Amino acid sequence: MPLHEKESIRENVLDDIYSSLALSVALPKYKMPEQESSHRNIYQLVHDELMIDGNARQNLATFCQTWVDHEIHKLMDECIDKNMIDKDEYPQTAEIEKRCVHILSDLWHSPESKNPVGCSTTGSSEAAMLGGMALKWAWKEKMNKQGKPTDKPNLVCGPVQVCWHKFARYWEIELREIPMEGERLIMTPEEVIKRCDENTIGVVPTLGVTFTCQYEPVKAINDALDKLQQETGLDIPIHVDAASGGFLAPFCDPDLEWDFRLPRVKSINASGHKYGLSPLGVGWVVWHDADALHKDLIFWVNYLGGNMPTFALNFSRPGGQIVCQYYNFMRLGREGYRKVHQACYDTAQYLADGIEELGCFDILYNGVGGIPGLSWTLKKGIDPGFNLFDLSDRIRSRGWQIAAYAMPANRQDLVIMRILIRHGFSRDIAGILLSDLQHCIDYFSNHPNGQHSDEQESSGFKHS
Numbered sequence: 254m255p256l257h258e259k260e261s262i263r264e265n266v267l268d269d270i271y272s273s274l275a276l277s278v279a280l281p282k283y284k285m286p287e288q289e290s291s292h293r294n295i296y297q298l299v300h301d302e303l304m305i306d307g308n309a310r311q312n313l314a315t316f317c318q319t320w321v322d323h324e325i326h327k328l329m330d331e332c333i334d335k336n337m338i339d340k341d342e343y344p345q346t347a348e349i350e351k352r353c354v355h356i357l358s359d360l361w362h363s364p365e366s367k368n369p370v371g372c373s374t375t376g377s378s379e380a381a382m383l384g385g386m387a388l389k390w391a392w393k394e395k396m397n398k399q400g401k402p403t404d405k406p407n408l409v410c411g412p413v414q415v416c417w418h419k420f421a422r423y424w425e426i427e428l429r430e431i432p433m434e435g436e437r438l439i440m441t442p443e444e445v446i447k448r449c450d451e452n453t454i455g456v457v458p459t460l461g462v463t464f465t466c467q468y469e470p471v472k473a474i475n476d477a478l479d480k481l482q483q484e485t486g487l488d489i490p491i492h493v494d495a496a497s498g499g500f501l502a503p504f505c506d507p508d509l510e511w512d513f514r515l516p517r518v519k520s521i522n523a524s525g526h527k528y529g530l531s532p533l534g535v536g537w538v539v540w541h542d543a544d545a546l547h548k549d550l551i552f553w554v555n556y557l558g559g560n561m562p563t564f565a566l567n568f569s570r571p572g573g574q575i576v577c578q579y580y581n582f583m584r585l586g587r588e589g590y591r592k593v594h595q596a597c598y599d600t601a602q603y604l605a606d607g608i609e610e611l612g613c614f615d616i617l618y619n620g621v622g623g624i625p626g627l628s629w630t631l632k633k634g635i636d637p638g639f640n641l642f643d644l645s646d647r648i649r650s651r652g653w654q655i656a657a658y659a660m661p662a663n664r665q666d667l668v669i670m671r672i673l674i675r676h677g678f679s680r681d682i683a684g685i686l687l688s689d690l691q692h693c694i695d696y697f698s699n700h701p702n703g704q705h706s707d708e709q710e711s712s713g714f715k716h717s
């Protein structure tokens with residue numbers, strides 16, 4: 254064997270990874286290399302690059318799960334080859350998905366929970382598309398029967414998550430989104446009724462509004478629509494976007510009527526990967542009963558063995574997230590979900606009190622009556638020497654991601670900061686965040702007008 258080959262074998266086997274020849278050059282990033290490389294080296298490079306991503310658990314802007322227990326890691330690994338669409342090959346995964354739909358249907362008080370109608374999705378966005386399509390198809394059939402045109406459907410909602418803007422555009426539906434006015438940051442029955450007519454395919458209240466974390470008043474909307482029907486004959490259904498609230502209210506607010514207890518609620522979506530506590534990639538949609546899901550939307554496929562109904566935008570999809578949803582249901586039970594979420598609510602309220610005490614903020618939402626989270630704005634009439642965008646930027650130097658953003662129409666003047674408290678965010682960590690916020694405020698007051706600090710001071714965050 255020529256000496257240079259021996260050398261290269263030796264290198265592959267023995268060298269420290271960072272002193273190896275392979276890692277002495279940068280990877281070609283936008284073109285596929287011609288040749289193979291060692292898995293050990295490339296793994297290390299990819300692994301290292303991911304280190305530059307933020308620390309997910311310090312991202313306080315996301316609603317999504319960033320902490321899962323050890324067993325979930327194991328189950329995800331064990332399920333890596335499971336395709337949930339392949340119900341013939343993986344009958345137990347299919348069975349587990351079905352059980353989850355039963356559990357949710359029961360949790361949300363469907364009268365049909367023994368024979369539920371629903372499915373898993375990739376998240377609430379896909380689930381919202383399916384719920385919205387069912388509304389559109391039901392409306393079209395109703396209009397066709399009356400011999401009326403079906404070219405101008407509309408959907409009434411409050412300040413919604415972007416998935417509803419997508420739904421409206423993709424399926425050519427006019428979105429009648431109720432703007433915020435003054436102190437009113439969510440929909441009210443009066444504002445909903447004003448926008449309803451015979452072309453309204455449905456009303457979508459959000460249980461846990463993205464911008465403010467509040468629950469929209471589903472029962473009051475339901476009752477106002479009842480009254481509208483008595484007065485005008487218009488029969489308008491509700492789909493609840495319960496992306497977060499669908500996994501919170503049943504445990505922490507069991508008397509709140511927002512679900513299938515209300516007869517107008519025909520379908521509900523929720524994100525398993527948010528307060529459902531499952532890893533990223535699972536959502537759910539459940540219908541009140543089989544009549545709420547038009548049969549034309551269901552496709553039957555026979556090429557996977559058996560004859561299987563499918564209603565989803567995707568075909569192949571990983572099964573692990575669904576299995577982990579089931580694991581959580583069994584592992585935690587109602588008691589566990591209540592305790593996990595209650596701990597988050599308590600921490601949100603603790604943080605809201607602490608942030609109020611910092612002196613320069615007004616708390617807009619303190620974690621009561623919605624999602625476990627909080628939001629605040631700068632106190633009016635004071636000049637603390639920074640705005641919330643500056644603060645968001647500064648707190649990032651400790652790894653915290655706290656979004657500062659302007660409200661949607663018509664309150665674009667209102668800039669807030671919002672934090673979501675999720676499973677895995679302890680009281681102890683909340684204390685560290687408070688002290689980091691205090692340090693930021695001190696920093697801004699010591700360096701007015703963006704004046705630069707000397708090096709020693711700017712190292713900041715000295716916890717004495």
Ligand SMILES: *Cc1c(COP(=O)(O)O)cnc(C)c1O
Pocket residue numbers: 316375376377378379381414416459460461462463494495496497524536
């Ligand atoms: C997160 C969210 C969505 C989108 O859900 P994904 O699971 O991220 O697709 C839709 N609506 C509301 C209210 C949300 O909070």
